[in-house]
Amino acid sequence: MQLIPCPWCGPREEAEFHYGGQAHVAYPEDPSALTDEEWAQYVFFRENPSGPFAERWSHSAGCRRWFNAVRDTRTHDLLAVYRAGEPMPEVTS
Amino acid sequence: MTAEPTSPLAGWTDRLAALAPALIVAERPYRSQLTVRVSDPDAVAAMGSALGVAFPPVPCTFSAGSGPFGDVEVLWLGPDEFLVVAPPGLQTEIEEVLRGALGSHRGSVVDTSAQRTTVVLEGPHVRDVLAHGCSVDLHPSSAPTGTCVQTLLARTGIVLQVTGADTFTVLVRSSFAEYLAAWLSDACVEYGVAS
Numbered sequence: 001m002q003l004i005p006c007p008w009c010g011p012r013e014e015a016e017f018h019y020g021g022q023a024h025v026a027y028p029e030d031p032s033a034l035t036d037e038e039w040a041q042y043v044f045f046r047e048n049p050s051g052p053f054a055e056r057w058s059h060s061a062g063c064r065r066w067f068n069a070v071r072d073t074r075t076h077d078l079l080a081v082y083r084a085g086e087p088m089p090e091v092t093s
Numbered sequence: 094m095t096a097e098p099t100s101p102l103a104g105w106t107d108r109l110a111a112l113a114p115a116l117i118v119a120e121r122p123y124r125s126q127l128t129v130r131v132s133d134p135d136a137v138a139a140m141g142s143a144l145g146v147a148f149p150p151v152p153c154t155f156s157a158g159s160g161p162f163g164d165v166e167v168l169w170l171g172p173d174e175f176l177v178v179a180p181p182g183l184q185t186e187i188e189e190v191l192r193g194a195l196g197s198h199r200g201s202v203v204d205t206s207a208q209r210t211t212v213v214l215e216g217p218h219v220r221d222v223l224a225h226g227c228s229v230d231l232h233p234s235s236a237p238t239g240t241c242v243q244t245l246l247a248r249t250g251i252v253l254q255v256t257g258a259d260t261f262t263v264l265v266r267s268s269f270a271e272y273l274a275a276w277l278s279d280a281c282v283e284y285g286v287a288s
């Protein structure tokens with residue numbers, strides 16, 4: 001069982017959380033101006049780093065808030081968690 | 094003619110009573126419950142004074158007190174979300190009063206009384222029994238009286254309040270209540286209760 005530290009509730013077991021993919025993917029300013037290819041890039045294409053990765057998580061069985069976490073994809077270590085709207089903190093992996 | 098209501102655990106009264114003294118379980122059905130979404134500090138304060146109970150300022154806690162609606166608890170559910178719990182039958186009045194206190198601020202007050210029933214658990218083994226299905230650390234040093242967490246108990250979503258040294262209150266969705274009662278009965282077996 002891995003504990004994930006919710007920025008509101010503190011450490012809770014992994015089963016209480018829902019994964020939401022890459023964080024900080026901005027919605028296009030003017031979606032209708034995008035070509036099909038640009039739209040596909042926005043909708044489907046994501047980073048796939050080996051190392052620290054900023055992701056969205058939802059504490060779905062707890063406070064039900066979305067937050068962001070930096071996770072090391074090699075070790076599954078959560079290097080930092082931060083509330084929605086806050087900038088991504090510096091992490092050392 | 095109005096039919097008498099049946100509480101979610103009405104059929105479990107005897108079986109739950111048989112868990113004593115390892116675990117003393119009692120359903121407190123039909124309590125008035127209102128889900129409140131509010132973030133403006135003035136509106137939060139106005140709602141608190143309308144109930145006579147200040148809203149809990151700290152995540153994962155609840156506040157309790159007495160006011161015009163009797164004994165009322167306000168549970169922290171999220172940074173802008175609370176559950177107001179009061180004696181049965183007061184939901185309509187409280188809804189009106191809280192909406193008045195909210196005024197033109199952004200937010201909502203919704204009657205969710207039928208969503209959950211309340212189960213009060215107490216006894217020397219209450220933490221042991223809960224630990225069978227709940228991963229939250231319930232040691233008094235980590236979860237003192239006044240703690241209120243939303244979590245999973247035996248994979249069922251619950252709101253768990255620590256109300257005293259060995260007393261807990263569990264709010265469970267009505268449709269999951271019988272499953273939870275069955276699970277509690279099973280979890281008590283090793284504490285000297287006949288299955």
Ligand SMILES: [Zn+2]
Nearest residue numbers: 006009059063
């Ligand atoms: Zn949380």
